[in-house]
Amino acid sequence: MDGAQAIITTLDKLGIEYIFGYSGGAALPIFDALETVDSNIKFILSRHEQGACHMADGYARATGKPAAVLVTSGPGAGNTITGIMTAQMDSIPMLIITGQQVTWMLGKDAFQEADTFGITIPVVKHNVLVRETNALPKAIKEAYHIATTGRPGPVLIDVPKNVSQDPFTGDLDPEIDLPGYKPEISFTIDSASVDAAAELISHAKRPLILAGHGAMIAGAEAELMQLATTLNCPVTNTLLGKGVFPEAHDLALGMLGMHGTAYANKAVCECDLLINVGSRFDDRIIGQADKFCSGAKIIHIDIDPSEIGKMIRTDVAIIGDAKVALTQLNEKIAPLETTDWLATLDGYKKKFPLGYRKQGGLRMQQVLDEIYQLTGGDAVVTTDVGQHQMWAAQFYKTAAPFDWISSGGAGTMGFGFPAAIGAQFGRPGKTVIAVVGDGGYQMTLCELATAALHKLPVKILVLNNHYLGMVRQWQELFFDNRESGVDLEGNPDFVKLAEAYGVKGFNIKRPADVGKILQKALDYNDGPCVINVECIKTENVFPMIPAGATLEEMLIEPPKHKMAKPVGST
Amino acid sequence: MSQTIVTTDTKLPPRPDILGGHTLSMLVNNQPGVLMRICQVFARRAYNLDSVVVSKGRDPQFSRLTLGISGDPAGLDQIIKQCTKLIDVIHCYEHQEAHSVTKELTLIKILCAPTERAEILQVLEHFNAKTVDLTETSMVAMVSGDSDKVDAAVQLLSKFEIIETVRTGKVVMARGDTAT
Ligand SMILES: Cc1ncc(C[n+]2csc(CCOP(=O)(O)OP(=O)(O)O)c2C)c(N)n1
Secondary structure (H helix, E strand, C coil): CEHHHHHHHHHHHCCCCEEEECCCHHHHHHHHHHHHCCCCCEEEECCCHHHHHHHHHHHHHHHCCCCEEEECCCHHHHCCHHHHHHHHHCCCCEEEEEEECCHHHCCCCCCCCCCHHHHHHHHCCEEEECCCHHHHHHHHHHHHHHHHCCCCCEEEEEEEHHHHHCECCCCCCCCCCCCCCCHHHHHCCCHHHHHHHHHHHHCCCCEEEEECHHHHHCCCHHHHHHHHHHHCCCEEECCCCECCECCCCCCEEEECCCCCCHHHHHHHHHCCEEEEECCCCCHHHHCCHHHCCCCCEEEEEECCHHHCCCCCCCCEEEECCHHHHHHHHHCCCCCCCCHHHHHHHHHHHHHCCCCCCCCCCCCHHHHHHHHHHHHCCCCEEEECCCHHHHHHHHHCCCCCCCCEECCCCCCCCCCHHHHHHHHHHHCCCCCEEEEEEHHHHHHHHHHHHHHHHCCCCCEEEEEECCECHHHHHHHHHHCCCCCCCCECCCCCCHHHHHHHCCCEEEEECCHHHHHHHHHHHHHCCCCCEEEEEECCCCCCCCCECCCCCCHHHCECCCCCCCCCCCCCCC | CCCCCCCCCCCCCCCHHHCCCEEEEEEEECCCCHHHHHHHHHHHCCCEEEEEEEEECCCCCEEEEEEEEECCHHHHHHHHHHHHHCCCEEEEEECCHHHEEEEEEEEEEEECCHHHHHHHHHHHHHCCCEEEEECCCEEEEEEEECHHHHHHHHHHHCCCEEEEEEECCCEEEECCCCCC
16 A cells, blocks of 8 residues: 555545545646545546635535545645635635645755645645655544534645655554644533523523524534524524524524625614624624624624634623534523514514615526525525625525535635535535626636536526626725726627537526526536526625625615725725 | 943833733644744734744653744734644743743854953853853853843943844743643
């Protein structure tokens, strides 16, 4: 057995089902081991290393299990950076194995040598450069452990070619040894903090639960439901928290934040207690940090101590796994009298519903609304980044955990389609819909070949406004409508392009055709299909809280006066 | 311009480069690249490392790291948590002066003619310092102790021609019988 075979054997033992990747010189021994080792691992060849990462990412978000990425050194490793960063920002487990130049050439600018270890430190949960063949199984086991426990994240293992090629004579099942990493402590919760939280809750008149991705990762959906229904407490969710509490539930307010629902943002402004379960108070949801929830007490449940107080002051912090924390909290709470509070919020729901004009052309909102109606929420939806993403978050009410996949922290264009491929591999029987803009889709559409080859029935819904719509919106609102670098003149015919890959294509041009053609696409399961929807070019997403403004300054409809440039983060 | 008189027990005004200076002590895995990870945590948040002392721990699996840092005090707690979060960091503490012993060592190379030697030696004696190298034209002195004392020695010797100084940076240990 050589080092490469030890790698594949170890990954197989860990239960890794898929490796997404792209071959190359420094990874040759490992690619060879994929052929020579008898394992259950399936290798999927992407058309770009970034795509491979997003596939592994989508697989993990759709199943809760990690996948691996295997690429070569230098440019291969370099092409993974955006994908790794995307996973890191959203706490997604992933193992990335990169080939590397032989150890005696490191530091000598050898062919396709790059300091992958150094380059990736800021975008991984952890990484290692393995210098000894016999150390490979331990490095991989530790990487898997780190990636999948505590707050999950990507872990990269850089393997020089001689290390993978040399004979392996070590232990295939070594003990892991990580004295600085103790994720098991997150299952022990300080009961004093739970008592303090229960005490705050007992006095609340207008409580609000903020459900984040952490609650989903912990698998705390049942405990969250119990908390909400026991307290009669409304629930808002973050972009990544979509599905951890069913958005069609009576107590659900949908997404909050920059493009969240008006009623969710109003609830944040008016609540007297915010119970944050597993959200890191991202700047997209808090607006101006020191004015956020200024009149309310705040309980923050997070597995990562460094998130406590990072953005927002807290009155009570519960550090640990959300499922364990909520189980303990639920034992200490009693129903609250919230009838008036819920009535107030219902009033906001009626007064400021999500909506769109049905005349004057085809709008993305209509398409997303109809796809929600047609699927009844029973699908995995991935999105790219931009206006279509925000409208999808608003109009597609996610029903269950792991059914909504979107790049939140990184906002990575090009994510949506390859993530859908990964999700479809992970959940073969499920309807998977990739909602993408014409801009982001073109960043990774080479993966059409991958989807076509494997006959994955992914529905690629291209919401085509011939613009980098979200950027154009900001230019219209804050830069006197001076368009700069946003016109996607030169777009291909997406249906013809799909056909060139042997992929089925549909065009939607009229509002009246939306339901009918979407249904055809949903019924087509012989392989991927592309649905190109010609949308109004200059529609804007509302509600909107300009970056860095307070939630009170939310724009529910287009402003009548000229807006100042936002002061907040991008 | 009036000249400030410096003696061994004069508290010097804080140096601008250690304004808001804090000392962190870490136990980390003794592996290549660990320092790189830690430095990135500080650089990203605009903290300056005033001094870095790394030494092998008693258990060679670990290294001991003492960092003198300056930057926004409000972010310090966050930085400590971010460092603690690194897989290779076993622990990270801030050392409060009152509860710890903080020392540093400095080598000072001075250009000195034989006629100046006596006066320099007198200063050095006052600071319990030693000469560790001596030539016809120069001398290397070694001063150790609290940072203030080292600062004072350097300042007093500045009336002679100092060629260069090298400081180890602070090393810190908590007082009492507990291990960190
Ligand atoms: C890789 C990357 N580059 C640039 C951006 C900045 N950006 C955010 S949204 C957006 C426009 C997206 O346009 P499109 O994909 O057509 O979607 P739309 O907003 O029109 O729905 C851009 C350029 C980004 N998020 N990611």
